[in-house]
Amino acid sequence: xxxxxxxxxxxxxxxxxxxxxxxxxxxxxxxxxxxxxxxxxxxxxxxxxxxxxxxxxxxxxxxxxxxxxxxxxxxxxxxxxxxxxxxxxxxxxxxxxxxxxxxxxxxxxxxxxxxxxxxxxxxxxxxxxxxxxxxxxxxxxxxxxxxxxxxxxxxxxxxxxxxxxxxxxxxxxxxxxxxxxxxxxxxxxxxxxxxxxxxxxxxxxxxxxxxxxxxxxxxxxxxxxxxxxxxxxxxxxxxxxxxxxxxxxxxxxxxxxxxxxxxxxxxxxxxxxxxxxxxxxxxxxxxxxxx
Amino acid sequence: xxxxxxxxxxxxxxxxxxxxxxxxxxxxxxxxxxxxxxxxxxxxxxxxxxxxxxxxxxxxxxxxxxxxxxxxxxxxxxxxxxxxxxxxxxxxxxxxxxxxxxxxxxxxxxxxxxxxxxxxxxxxxxxxxxxxxxxxxxxxxxxxxxxxxxxxxxxxxxxxxxxxxxxxxxxxxxxxxxxxxxxxxxxxxxxxxxxxxxxxxxxxxxxxxxxxxxxxxxxxxxxxxx
Numbered sequence: 001x002x003x004x005x006x007x008x009x010x011x012x013x014x015x016x017x018x019x020x021x022x023x024x025x026x027x028x029x030x031x032x033x034x035x036x037x038x039x040x041x042x043x044x045x046x047x048x049x050x051x052x053x054x055x056x057x058x059x060x061x062x063x064x065x066x067x068x069x070x071x072x073x074x075x076x077x078x079x080x081x082x083x084x085x086x087x088x089x090x091x092x093x094x095x096x097x098x099x100x101x102x103x104x105x106x107x108x109x110x111x112x113x114x115x116x117x118x119x120x121x122x123x124x125x126x127x128x129x130x131x132x133x134x135x136x137x138x139x140x141x142x143x144x145x146x147x148x149x150x151x152x153x154x155x156x157x158x159x160x161x162x163x164x165x166x167x168x169x170x171x172x173x174x175x176x177x178x179x180x181x182x183x184x185x186x187x188x189x190x191x192x193x194x195x196x197x198x199x200x201x202x203x204x205x206x207x208x209x210x211x212x213x214x215x216x217x218x219x220x221x222x223x224x225x226x227x228x229x230x231x232x233x234x235x236x237x238x239x240x241x242x243x244x245x246x247x248x249x250x251x252x253x254x255x256x257x258x259x260x261x262x263x264x265x266x267x268x269x270x271x272x273x274x275x276x277x278x279x280x281x282x283x284x285x286x287x288x289x290x291x
Numbered sequence: 292x293x294x295x296x297x298x299x300x301x302x303x304x305x306x307x308x309x310x311x312x313x314x315x316x317x318x319x320x321x322x323x324x325x326x327x328x329x330x331x332x333x334x335x336x337x338x339x340x341x342x343x344x345x346x347x348x349x350x351x352x353x354x355x356x357x358x359x360x361x362x363x364x365x366x367x368x369x370x371x372x373x374x375x376x377x378x379x380x381x382x383x384x385x386x387x388x389x390x391x392x393x394x395x396x397x398x399x400x401x402x403x404x405x406x407x408x409x410x411x412x413x414x415x416x417x418x419x420x421x422x423x424x425x426x427x428x429x430x431x432x433x434x435x436x437x438x439x440x441x442x443x444x445x446x447x448x449x450x451x452x453x454x455x456x457x458x459x460x461x462x463x464x465x466x467x468x469x470x471x472x473x474x475x476x477x478x479x480x481x482x483x484x485x486x487x488x489x490x491x492x493x494x495x496x497x498x499x500x501x502x503x504x505x506x507x508x509x510x511x512x513x514x515x516x517x
Contacts, residue, residue, distance in 0.1 A: 104304030
């Protein structure tokens with residue numbers, strides 16, 4: 001069985017004096033009855049797929065609805081001028097999150113992490129961090145094990161589907177996984193990984209799933225950006241030694257409680273929030289006519 | 292959930308339920324038919340009908356019928372590829388009572404004349420459930436080797452199938468029996484841990500009272516279609 005609490009996971013790692021990622025590898029080997037080589041090569045294939053999905057972005061593509069496409073190209077041009085508020089590293093995180101979100105909407109190949117709608121968060125921060133810190137593919141694969149371990153705990157305690165818990169369950173979970181992975185990558189302790197994951201999720205608690213016309217486009221593409229930027233900030237806070245007052249497990253439990261209280265109109269049904277605005281409804285009507 | 296339910300699948304976007312799951316529904320239909328369909332009538336229900344176009348559900352289903360996997364970068368062009376191959380595909384909308392919101396009903400016909408009707412729903416994360424086969428309620432995911440036997444509802448057919456499997460050292464993981472009425476038309480669905488030899492499948496299909504045998508071999512996962 002996979003870990004169902006951060007507490008169990010950290011204790012398991014401490015007792016055996018192994019890294020958090022190593023604990024996830026051992027758990028997966030026993031959970032699925034596979035060898036270390038098998039799970040390692042599968043995770044490293046995920047990392048390679050993430051890298052190539054980011055690189056294969058085509059700024060000329062538009063989604064079937066025409067709502068998204070090209071934004072990452074605009075961001076790239078803007079960054080080239082060297083005058084952005086966020087600077088080079090955060091600028092690249094923003095651009096990459098847009099690339100992935102748009103590629104997904106344009107039917108390109110992506111890695112669901114944990115969902116297709118949130119596929120931009122992990123690659124945006126990890127590809128950028130790999131370039132910035134000169135990390136090897138093996139180190140990145142290890143970070144993905146940590147990310148997946150966090151996702152398993154979130155899935156066990158709450159949700160990873162917008163239809164169940166709103167966007168906090170998709171972008172929130174992706175951001176929490178990414179923050180923890182970044183903390184591990186930068187050599188943070190397992191406690192700092194847990195704090196990064198907790199802080200990232202806390203910041204996105206309550207986020208609703210309100211896709212215009214029911215499509216994974218508006219606001220999903222740009223929410224990948226906030227998930228990625230938030231993960232960077234949460235990881236930096238945790239690595240600075242800033243603690244999360246609420247432990248990760250309790251934050252995830254709170255996410256479930258908030259999701260349970262969320263009206264169904266705000267859980268992927270396209271009946272509330274941005275989907276129900278005048279502009280959102282106009283898009284939906286236009287697409288219905290072309291159906 | 293296992294690790295790779297969280298990270299993965301690698302898939303063509305935009306939606307694991309409306310795109311990746313739809314590819315798998317098409318693919319499982321092709322495998323159950325046992326050959327490439329020449330004609331397909333695809334009815335979309337619920338959210339598949341409402342938002343399918345924007346999610347590429349139509350192209351995803353066609354891609355699966357062409358034998359593509361959910362990560363095949365040709366999925367967006369599948370309708371053109373189907374046309375090039377002479378595969379006729381028609382789409383329509385349908386209202387289905389008590390069906391999961393993401394459901395498709397497919398009627399396919401091969402050049403050989405073999406036909407199949409399948410109703411399946413997409414459960415999220417790319418996972419699917421086959422709900423009906425040739426009008427009879429069933430329940431299987433297509434994640435294991437699956438043997439489906441259509442037979443007359445008369446004594447002995449279950450024993451024939453299970454003793455054959457025992458003889459071939461194939462372990463049964465799950466087994467379900469369905470029939471439309473007493474003495475009528477029956478279907479058994481068996482999920483097995485090991486693959487079933489082809490000659491045993493052929494032997495089964497020649498037994499008296501057995502109408503049709505369909506076999507889904509998950510070892511074919513690496514086929515790449517078109």
